[in-house]
Amino acid sequence: MDSQEIDALLALCRTDSAEGQCRAIVDLEDMRAREAVPVLLGLVSSPDAGVRANVASALGKLGSCESVSPALLSLLEDPEALVRVNATQSLGDLRCTECAPRLRQVLTSDPDALVRLQAAETLGTLKDRAALPSMMSALRDPDEGVRAQAAEAMGQLGERVVMPELSALLATERSSLVRASLLGALYQLGDEAALALLLDEVEGMDDQTAATVLNLAMEVIRPPHAALLRSRLEVLVRSRQTLTAEAESLLRRLGP
Amino acid sequence: MRLLVLGFALTLLAACAGSRGGTHELHLQKTEDGARREARASSDGTGAGSAPSGTEAEALHRMENAISAAERLLRSEDLLDEERETLIQSLGGARAALDQYRSTRLREAERAATLGVIGVAAAAIVADDATVVGVADDPLLIPLALAALVTGIRSNSPSARDELARAWLDLGQQLEVLRKTVAMTSRGNVIHNHLVDEARNRAIRRAAATGVALTESHVTQELLCDELEHMMREFRRSKNIEEWKKAISTQKGLKCRPSRHSRE
Numbered sequence: 001m002d003s004q005e006i007d008a009l010l011a012l013c014r015t016d017s018a019e020g021q022c023r024a025i026v027d028l029e030d031m032r033a034r035e036a037v038p039v040l041l042g043l044v045s046s047p048d049a050g051v052r053a054n055v056a057s058a059l060g061k062l063g064s065c066e067s068v069s070p071a072l073l074s075l076l077e078d079p080e081a082l083v084r085v086n087a088t089q090s091l092g093d094l095r096c097t098e099c100a101p102r103l104r105q106v107l108t109s110d111p112d113a114l115v116r117l118q119a120a121e122t123l124g125t126l127k128d129r130a131a132l133p134s135m136m137s138a139l140r141d142p143d144e145g146v147r148a149q150a151a152e153a154m155g156q157l158g159e160r161v162v163m164p165e166l167s168a169l170l171a172t173e174r175s176s177l178v179r180a181s182l183l184g185a186l187y188q189l190g191d192e193a194a195l196a197l198l199l200d201e202v203e204g205m206d207d208q209t210a211a212t213v214l215n216l217a218m219e220v221i222r223p224p225h226a227a228l229l230r231s232r233l234e235v236l237v238r239s240r241q242t243l244t245a246e247a248e249s250l251l252r253r254l255g256p
Numbered sequence: 257m258r259l260l261v262l263g264f265a266l267t268l269l270a271a272c273a274g275s276r277g278g279t280h281e282l283h284l285q286k287t288e289d290g291a292r293r294e295a296r297a298s299s300d301g302t303g304a305g306s307a308p309s310g311t312e313a314e315a316l317h318r319m320e321n322a323i324s325a326a327e328r329l330l331r332s333e334d335l336l337d338e339e340r341e342t343l344i345q346s347l348g349g350a351r352a353a354l355d356q357y358r359s360t361r362l363r364e365a366e367r368a369a370t371l372g373v374i375g376v377a378a379a380a381i382v383a384d385d386a387t388v389v390g391v392a393d394d395p396l397l398i399p400l401a402l403a404a405l406v407t408g409i410r411s412n413s414p415s416a417r418d419e420l421a422r423a424w425l426d427l428g429q430q431l432e433v434l435r436k437t438v439a440m441t442s443r444g445n446v447i448h449n450h451l452v453d454e455a456r457n458r459a460i461r462r463a464a465a466t467g468v469a470l471t472e473s474h475v476t477q478e479l480l481c482d483e484l485e486h487m488m489r490e491f492r493r494s495k496n497i498e499e500w501k502k503a504i505s506t507q508k509g510l511k512c513r514p515s516r517h518s519r520e
């Protein structure tokens with residue numbers, strides 16, 4: 001690591017140029033320059049939203065929960081949604097489990113859907129079982145992305161008690177992305193039939209959504225059921241030209 | 257894109273808005289004193305026992321417009337049944353609070369102290385271009401307009417707790433409920449097609465640079481996610497907040513995973 005280069009970037013952070021600060025923060029993050037944390041903490045109250053958003057992101061890569069969580073929690077109050085999204089993600093990256101109660105509030109009350117979505121993802125990453133009630137309520141969020149992420153997080157939390165609720169939601173959910181996430185979660189929680197249903201859904205989907213769902217299936221698949229995914233992918237290779245490359249790529253990752 | 261109206265322009269806007277309401281020169285003043293004088297003028301003779309006029313009427317007119325704009329969202333076929341129900345309730349609350357304020361205002365026209373503060377709030381609302389919502393405006397502007405209206409009300413709260421003050425504060429509260437409902441209704445997890453197209457083109461160019469010829473259908477989800485990660489770093493470095501947020505949104509929509517697509 002070039003300490004002179006890091007010093008130069010830190011000096012750039014101390015200037016008044018928001019543009020320069022943003023470039024320097026990204027470079028410091030790329031260089032894994034943990035010594036930048038004190039300087040970054042000084043930029044938390046920058047008047048420039050772009051700088052604060054970059055700081056919120058970099059602190060999650062360079063800091064530790066102990067050293068930066070108070071700053072990240074303060075950034076959850078930021079008026080710019082992007083800053084709140086990044087602060088929420090960073091708290092998850094740093095595994096700040098003690099911040100989970102605040103993240104539960106974010107999940108249920110932040111006015112920005114992307115922030116709520118990120119909160120659902122982070123609470124799933126933190127495996128915060130106390131978030132179950134907030135997550136249940138997020139399953140009825142007006143935003144499909146939040147609902148999909150909440151469903152995925154349910155699968156990660158591993159609480160089988162939510163399975164009847166997830167199944168019931170399938171009956172009324174119209175969004176194909178949310179339906180896929182609900183089925184993926186049910187499969188993760190032990191409902192083996194949900195995998196076949198998930199793969200059935202691909203048939204009526206546009207290519208982009210189908211590719212997303214196939215990748216989702218790839219992520220949750222357990223070895224005993226790999227053959228089912230493989231057979232469906234092989235069918236797609238032959239029958240759906242526009243998905244051939246995606247299906248072949250997934251088959252390679254799935255292995256023999 | 258809305259213009260930010262500052263300084264004299266703010267004052268002029270307030271004056272124009274006031275003149276639409278059909279009142280006098282007091283509206284040319286955007287200062288607190290001016291607003292207080294106007295409120296007193298309404299309460300101590302010229303406007304006693306009558307409906308709000310001038311700046312206050314314009315502020316109420318903007319609230320009415322914001323509520324009507326939110327009402328138009330009910331026509332959207334994308335609205336889920338639950339969203340529609342919540343929006344109907346919030347709209348009902350906001351309309352009732354606005355009607356309640358108007359009727360209380362008719363009865364409580366002698367509340368000079370409260371009216372003075374409301375006058376200041378009304379002037380602030382009228383001076384803020386963000387509180388204007390037109391019939392053809394982007395639905396995304398509605399929560400911003402409601403937020404500006406609520407800020408105008410809350411930053412000048414009457415200290416008295418008479419019926420008029422309560423009606424005014426309740427109006428602010430109901431508009432805030434409506435703002436939250438409208439904001440919660442907006443779609444956040446959007447795959448932005450222009451970013452996906454750009455990511456796909458970049459993947460094709462990157463492959464071509466290494467001598468590999470890719471067509472669009474050869475670009476897998478994994479390649480797209482890699483390119484989006486590159487693009488996001490560019491947006492971060494160039495401080496392009498809007499595109500950065502869209503890139504994150506698109507990554508979430510495509511379910512890109514940092515563990516799988518990280519460039520570490």
